[in-house]
Amino acid sequence: MKTKSEKVKSPFTPAEHNRIDAAMAAIEHDTSADLCVVVTRASDRYALYPVVWAAIGAIVLGALISLLRPEIASRTVIEIQLWFLIAMTLLLDWLPLRLRLVPKRVKHAHAWQLAHREFNAHAMANPEQQHRILLFVSLGERYVEIVADHETHALAPAGAWNKIVDEFLITVKSGRVADGVLDAVAACGSILKTHHPALNAS
Structure with a gap:
């Protein structure tokens, strides 16, 4: 099964969208799993x-x-x-x-909830797909999480997910959000290609 097309909810420029789309397309044919990206301005209105x-x-x-x-x-x-x-x-x-x-713990709790709702929504939309990764970024809360199915999460090397998140945050602190997404997509894609290669891969 092919990788799902990238979904971004934050205002990247058209050029940045194209770069992320190209990165997702490059991964698409090399894995049988599902890789999704969600980037949002904030996880709640906190009205x-x-x-x-x-x-x-x-x-x-x-x-x-x-x-x-x-x-x-x-x-x-x-x-x-x-x-x-x-x-x-x-x-x-x-x-x-x-x-x-808003207290930090409240912001992170709302971001965590939205990340897992998004993951579950993607799972319900494609129930036949057992292996998936969601890269979730909430810019307002400065929150990043990688949500994966149990098997994929366990197959990754120890500390791999934390390393991807840490490197993403370092890149974002320098103001390069799109570059951070691209690097994280490449890292997640590498894990998927290693453990869930495309069914037609030789």
Whole structure:
């Protein structure tokens, strides 16, 4: 069975898409397993975090105004709080700020869940295929995971998956996300070609 075509959800340039497509096509004919790539901006909207933090700020602001300027009418204080709540909610809804509000463990938990949902979705879409690898990258959470079926995971050399992830993160830190994906695809493809060669391979 051929390798599945690459699926990327993040905004790579057309040239970067073409490079990744070419890398996937090169692997496609050399393995009987399924290799998929999912890259997303963020694994969740975390929509409640801007509202919660803006509400906390509004409460604190109201308390400070009442403490420092007790002569200001309660109605005016409430109006100030409402405007502050609206303005801060809109400001904190900007994705980079929104992600900073979310604890790291929460972000990684959401990314982990999305990675495994994607893996299961690909498995359900092609149940006849027993061997598969999913390279999952969530840019906002700075989270990378390689999900593989049990047999493929066990066949890889000790530490192989962690090494691919570590090298990917090093490349991404230098701002070369597409290059990191390409290197990881090549490394995953090498494992698949070694342990699950194409059925028609000589």
